[in-house]
Amino acid sequence: MPGVSLRDLFPVPSLMKARNVLVVQPHPDDAEWGAGATIAALTSSGAEVNYVTVTDGGWGSVDPEVDPSELARRRREEQAEAARVLGVSEMAWLDFPDGNVPTGADPALRSPLVRLIRSYKPDAVMGPDPWLPYEAHPDHYGTGFAVAAAVVLAGLEPPYRLPGLNAHSPAMLAMYNTSRPNTYVGVDAFWEKKLSAIAAHSSQFQGPVWEMGRLYLRAQAEELAARARALGKAGPGVTLVESFKVLTPLHLHCNTGAEEW
Ligand SMILES: [Zn+2]
Numbered sequence: 001m002p003g004v005s006l007r008d009l010f011p012v013p014s015l016m017k018a019r020n021v022l023v024v025q026p027h028p029d030d031a032e033w034g035a036g037a038t039i040a041a042l043t044s045s046g047a048e049v050n051y052v053t054v055t056d057g058g059w060g061s062v063d064p065e066v067d068p069s070e071l072a073r074r075r076r077e078e079q080a081e082a083a084r085v086l087g088v089s090e091m092a093w094l095d096f097p098d099g100n101v102p103t104g105a106d107p108a109l110r111s112p113l114v115r116l117i118r119s120y121k122p123d124a125v126m127g128p129d130p131w132l133p134y135e136a137h138p139d140h141y142g143t144g145f146a147v148a149a150a151v152v153l154a155g156l157e158p159p160y161r162l163p164g165l166n167a168h169s170p171a172m173l174a175m176y177n178t179s180r181p182n183t184y185v186g187v188d189a190f191w192e193k194k195l196s197a198i199a200a201h202s203s204q205f206q207g208p209v210w211e212m213g214r215l216y217l218r219a220q221a222e223e224l225a226a227r228a229r230a231l232g233k234a235g236p237g238v239t240l241v242e243s244f245k246v247l248t249p250l251h252l253h254c255n256t257g258a259e260e261w
């Protein structure tokens with residue numbers, strides 16, 4: 001078929017058309033930080049969004065006296081409030097100890113993720129981009145690789161069989177915290193919801209830390225909006241953008257062009 005490009009054969013799906021989204025995050029607050037405004041936009045357009053948090057978040061402190069299990073309890077409550085702000089339906093917790101996410105798409109993590117994908121049957125799965133250069137937190141790249149593997153493997157029947165959970169292939173994986181975005185979501189109308197959801201994580205974001213965090217997020221969203229406008233991927237009135245690398249399961253296996261798509 002001369003004249004048909006690979007991009008024509010494997011187009012990137014539209015994230016905002018997803019109606020059932022499963023969001024996977026390494027720690028409480030990661031999804032709000034990387035994708036909170038988009039999640040709010042999705043739920044307010046009627047999409048169902050459910051969360052999977054991989055770890056208990058017990059390492060999220062610089063206080064030498066902190067009790068990690070007490071912190072984990074508090075963070076679960078904070079996450080529930082953040083999810084309520086964003087309109088998230090259900091929260092699943094995998095309860096890996098913070099800092100101990102297996103790396104290399106280990107079955108200990110990808111197996112429960114495959115089962116959750118088969119159970120919720122999302123058309124879009126969100127996870128952190130494991131191919132982010134200079135990402136040094138093993139929980140983040142560990143989670144990202146396991147999510148990408150689970151998106152590919154959930155569509156095959158034999159792996160991790162359980163009664164009633166047949167193969168389900170999501171239409172797309174949308175990776176947040178990415179340096180190679182191909183999807184720009186204008187989020188001006190949902191920015192305050194994102195900030196409220198992050199602020200619900202009061203064990204993490206207080207005083208000067210949160211002040212700096214808000215400045216960082218806004219500067220990042222404004223830069224992404226400028227880039228999206230220059231690419232013709234956002235209208236002139238869009239001033240705040242969250243970005244994603246969106247790929248299909250077909251892009252995610254033996255596809256040498258996926259980096260640029
Ligand atoms: Zn994290």
